Every structure is written in structure tokens, then in C-alpha cells.
Amino acid sequence: MSTSKRIAILGFSLEANRNAPVSDKKSFEQTLYVHGETFASILDTDRATLPGTVRGFCATLDQSIDWQPVPIVLAEAPPGGPAEQAFFDQLLAQMKQGLEQAMHEPGGLDGVYISEHGAGLAMDLDDADGEVFSMVRGVVGAGVPVIATLDLHGHVTPRMNESTDVLVAYLTNPHVDQFERGTEAAKIMMEMHRGMQPHSVLIRVPMISPAVSLLTASGPYADLINLGQSRLGPDIVNVSILAGFAPADASTNAMSIVVTSRNNHASAQKLAYELATSAWADRKRYITSLTPLKAAVDKAASVASSPAKSAILLADVADNPGGGGRGNTVYLLKELIQRQVGGVVLGMMYDELLAAEAHQLGLGASFNARFNRDETTRFSEALSADAVVEALIDGTCIGRRGIYADRCVDLGPCALLRVAGIQIAVVSRRYQCADPVFLERLGIDLSQSRVLVIKSRGHFRAGFDEYFKPEQIVEVDAPGLTTPVIPNLNLTRVPRPIYPLDSQMCWAP
Ligand SMILES: [Zn+2]
Known part of the structure; x- marks a missing residue:
């Protein structure tokens, strides 16, 4: 037997x-x-x-x-x-x-x-x-x-x-x-x-x-x-x-x-x-505090205009696909465009329709990019901007560092769009940008990146730590489904009392 x-x-x-x-x-x-x-x-x-x-x-x-x-x-x-x-x-x-x-x-x-x-x-x-x-x-x-x-x-x-x-x-x-x-x-x-x-x-x-x-x-x-x-x-x-x-x-x-x-x-x-x-x-x-959106963009503008300053990474922690975020909010993007901050790389916007359109138009095409044209989720506002298609790839890759290391990931058809001075990686599957390979495959040289915007709450740290030390990371307070600002989550079903919503509560095990 x-x-x-x-x-x-x-x-x-x-x-x-x-x-x-x-x-x-x-x-x-x-x-x-x-x-x-x-x-x-x-x-x-x-x-x-x-x-x-x-x-x-x-x-x-x-x-x-x-x-x-x-x-x-x-x-x-x-x-x-x-x-x-x-x-x-x-x-x-x-x-x-x-x-x-x-x-x-x-x-x-x-x-x-x-x-x-x-x-x-x-x-x-x-x-x-x-x-x-x-x-x-x-x-x-x-x-x-x-x-x-x-x-x-x-x-x-x-x-x-x-x-x-x-x-x-x-x-x-x-x-x-x-x-x-x-x-x-x-x-x-x-x-x-x-x-x-x-x-x-x-x-x-x-x-x-x-x-x-x-x-x-x-x-x-x-x-x-x-x-x-x-x-x-x-x-x-x-x-x-x-x-x-x-x-x-x-x-x-x-x-x-x-x-x-x-x-x-x-x-x-x-x-x-x-x-x-x-x-x-x-x-x-x-209990923690994040950097307000406008102050974060101020920092980005200042880094972009002074080559002597260290590069920075703005973490859009409130729109983290790794926490159920849609990976497509435009609060930071809009502010960066408005302030004309150049030399920015944004990883990654989840927008299947936009990626498909870029693939259809082809490399080098100029067009009016409409982000979130079909999204109905709260926080995922629409945005239109003139864009140029800078790269097109299928999105299959093997993770290189951090949480996706050695794992097969398929981001679906991907496009790199340039909008004003900002390069935006657009993907067809909703993943958090936790591995540099997702951007490298689009031809981005991260060692040259001055301002990197990442839609991830914290897992990006294990992927991008070869380029960005903790002191170069700015956690941005923008609206979103995954905001770490607990009162902004409008929680209604958690058991009460609970800390920090009931900050004066007493408890012992
Ligand atoms: Zn987890």
C-alpha cells in the first residue's frame, strides 16, 4: 500500500x-x-x-x-x-x-x-x-x-x-x-x-x-x-x-x-x-499624514525645474488597484498638466478603450485622448487631452522585482502616450504599478526619470527601491477609493466602537 x-x-x-x-x-x-x-x-x-x-x-x-x-x-x-x-x-x-x-x-x-x-x-x-x-x-x-x-x-x-x-x-x-x-x-x-x-x-x-x-x-x-x-x-x-x-x-x-x-x-x-x-x-x-495634492505638485514642479535636486516619486495611494482602486483617477494628472510640469512619467492608467484606440491609430499618431470615457465609478472623472502615441506593446511580461518577481503578468495591450510634458503608460488590465518592468517594457529609462507618479499604495516600494529611496517618496492625499485617510472612507459597516473612528474608546484584550 x-x-x-x-x-x-x-x-x-x-x-x-x-x-x-x-x-x-x-x-x-x-x-x-x-x-x-x-x-x-x-x-x-x-x-x-x-x-x-x-x-x-x-x-x-x-x-x-x-x-x-x-x-x-x-x-x-x-x-x-x-x-x-x-x-x-x-x-x-x-x-x-x-x-x-x-x-x-x-x-x-x-x-x-x-x-x-x-x-x-x-x-x-x-x-x-x-x-x-x-x-x-x-x-x-x-x-x-x-x-x-x-x-x-x-x-x-x-x-x-x-x-x-x-x-x-x-x-x-x-x-x-x-x-x-x-x-x-x-x-x-x-x-x-x-x-x-x-x-x-x-x-x-x-x-x-x-x-x-x-x-x-x-x-x-x-x-x-x-x-x-x-x-x-x-x-x-x-x-x-x-x-x-x-x-x-x-x-x-x-x-x-x-x-x-x-x-x-x-x-x-x-x-x-x-x-x-x-x-x-x-x-x-x-495615524499618519499625507502630502496635500497641491503641495505634492509644487514639489514635482520644483524638482522638474532644478536638475540638482533628487528625483521624486509621487505615490497616488488613494487610487491603488492593489486595494480595489480603478487605477484611472486624474486628479494628479490634471494638476500636473495645468502647472505644466515636464519630465513626468505616470504609471499606470487603466483604460482599455484608450489603449485599444492608440493601437488602432499606430505609433507616432497624434490624437485627442479621452480618458475614462465609459467609466461610471465615483472618482474616475473623464479627461480629454492632446496626445502622441510614443510606444505600443502587448502587455505580457515576467515580473522582475518585488511582489511580481518571477510571476507572469499580462497587462493587455499597452500604450505610452505623451500629453504635454508627461509620459503616461496606459494599460488594459487593472494592475498596480509595483514592478519597474511594467514601464521598462514601454521603453522608459527609470534612471533618467525626474518625477515618477505611481498608482500604488506601498507595494511599489519593493520594485522601485533601486531608483527611489524612502525619502524621495511623497504619499499624495488625492481623492479615491483607497484613500488611507480613514474618515474619508465613509465606513458604515465596521463594528463599533473601533479605533480611530471612536478615538476615545476604551478596550482591553
Ligand atoms: Zn496585502
Whole structure:
């Protein structure tokens, strides 16, 4: 009889922004939606299109044990609005059926690995991830290890924690440890096969934090994560601290602290309590201030006109496709045009119609570019400007640095337009500009760029750090779906009281 371990792989990944347009089946299909034979053959042959977590998980088991992946379903959409309910229901049913079938096959299942985001919403459901996790447990029963990896922007509900054995969240933001966390999940799975019994304790701290203050290189969140990591040892298997995603605007919103110990509930409880107390005591450090739009453009104008000054990067953090933003607002662009700031590169405007028009007109064409001609989303105002087509490419590329490193990305047909003194990269798929390769493929030499405007909240830092040091980065306060200014998000569904909306509230773990 074979001793090969059979481990199911599945996941639903969506960072849901309550106010962004619904994430329909197509948005999953265009990103990642694989099941059955297709999923099996990707696992066998070319895993480059899979998330780093899944690649890390599989690579580690490949090297360590005789095992057999049992592919169920992987679905991932770009950050956007809640999942269309019908699609989510279909996905859940598909996962359930796949797991049930696997359980009935000879050998059943020796484990389930879930690659999840953790800030998922469906149209009629706040705890979409809890729905997935409890379905999994319901099918496989209590004896089968269930381990999930989560993005640190996720939320952990009691249901998610109770339905799984171990939750492993990213430790880095920008997220450059996805592969490592998959590896960690695999190692914990093998340890469970050898008899380790994990105990997980969850404490939800009533805090929502501005996305820009959740970097892990330094700052309050870095300190908290480091404190947790310093306690790993024979007793503590994993410490996951998920800061959450404010624009989800859901009953699930909170900072989630999950500590997992080996065979000892009390030590997990003690450490979770200590970390929650520390997070709460530090809450004021998370409040941040951005640079007002006009002041940011003043800086850009001054850099553009004085070659002796260092180049700057204006981060349009409120229109981050990586947080459900549409990647097409024109507040900064309009101001730069009006002030006639030259030598600017803008990466990237998501506008499928405009990219298609540029491709149709051809290289060198002059035309009146109409941005957002068909957009109905709040904040995505229309803009017309005279433009010249400077470059045209298909948008397939392999990520070079940061969160997209080594991953295949398809931006769809792309065009580089020149409007006044500004070069604008126009793309057909909604991605945040987190990798220099997205602009380099259009012929842009970033080492020569004086003023770079990037539509991304923070992940760009791991891609563009070879050109821009932290002191050259200006986080701009413009309107948008992903503004880190919490009061401007108009949150209506988060549990109250919650910090900082209820700034005088008292709380203890
Ligand atoms: Zn994230």
C-alpha cells in the first residue's frame, strides 16, 4: 500500500473593497481560476502562473516527502468590489464537490492547504473566507490537518480560526515572503503528520489602520510583527498579525492576532494577550499624514525645474488597484498638466478603450485622448487631452522585482502616450504599478526619470527601491477609493466602537 500523502489544494483570494465595482467571474478568469485537469497540469508542468504561496508549499513537499497534490480549485481576482454572489456560490459548491470526491477516493485526504487572502467579501456575505474554511472542515472532518496562508491585509473571524488548524499570514509588506509562507505552511503540515497538535488563539483588536502605516521595514506594525517573531520557539509554532483592510468596510474589520502553539494552549493565550496589549498601546503611532495634492505638485514642479535636486516619486495611494482602486483617477494628472510640469512619467492608467484606440491609430499618431470615457465609478472623472502615441506593446511580461518577481503578468495591450510634458503608460488590465518592468517594457529609462507618479499604495516600494529611496517618496492625499485617510472612507459597516473612528474608546484584550 502506498504511503504517499494526498493533500488537497484550494483557495479563494480577493481583497474586497466595499465601494469598488463587483468582482465578477470574468475578473477571476482573467487573473486565476483553475480547477480539474487544467489545475493538475499546471501543478505538473509550469507553476509560474500560481501564487507564490502555492509554489512554496508544493516545492517544499516535493523536496521532503512522497506526496500527491490533489488539485481542487484556485480562484483569485485583482483587489476589487465584493465577489458576485452567484459566482461565489458556484465556487464554493465546486470546492465542496472536489473535496468530497477526494475524500471518497482511495487514501482519502491527509491534509488540506488553502491559499487565501482573508479580506474576501461576497455581495451578501461579509465572512466569505469563513464560509470557505468552515465548508472545508465540514467535508474533511476533525482529523485532517487544514492549514491556510493569509495576506496580512486579511481579517480572521472566530469561524475562520475554529475551522482550521493553523493560519500563516505574511510577515512582509510589500509582500515579498509569499513563497516562504507557503514553505512554512508545508513544514507545519509535515510536523502535524508526525503528531504535533497545534492550538491557536485569536484575539481581534478593534483597530483599523491607514494602509500607508502598515509597512514592515519600520514603524509600529514592523515593531509588532518583530515582537511576535521574537517569541517563536519550541512552544510557539507561528505568530500571525493581520492588520486588516479598512476599505472592506465589513463586520469582519479588525486587527487579528493569531498565535499557534505546540501542544500547549496556555502559552498561545499568554502571547496573544501580550501582543494585543502592545498593539493597542501603540495605536496612535498608526495615524499618519499625507502630502496635500497641491503641495505634492509644487514639489514635482520644483524638482522638474532644478536638475540638482533628487528625483521624486509621487505615490497616488488613494487610487491603488492593489486595494480595489480603478487605477484611472486624474486628479494628479490634471494638476500636473495645468502647472505644466515636464519630465513626468505616470504609471499606470487603466483604460482599455484608450489603449485599444492608440493601437488602432499606430505609433507616432497624434490624437485627442479621452480618458475614462465609459467609466461610471465615483472618482474616475473623464479627461480629454492632446496626445502622441510614443510606444505600443502587448502587455505580457515576467515580473522582475518585488511582489511580481518571477510571476507572469499580462497587462493587455499597452500604450505610452505623451500629453504635454508627461509620459503616461496606459494599460488594459487593472494592475498596480509595483514592478519597474511594467514601464521598462514601454521603453522608459527609470534612471533618467525626474518625477515618477505611481498608482500604488506601498507595494511599489519593493520594485522601485533601486531608483527611489524612502525619502524621495511623497504619499499624495488625492481623492479615491483607497484613500488611507480613514474618515474619508465613509465606513458604515465596521463594528463599533473601533479605533480611530471612536478615538476615545476604551478596550482591553
Ligand atoms: Zn496585502
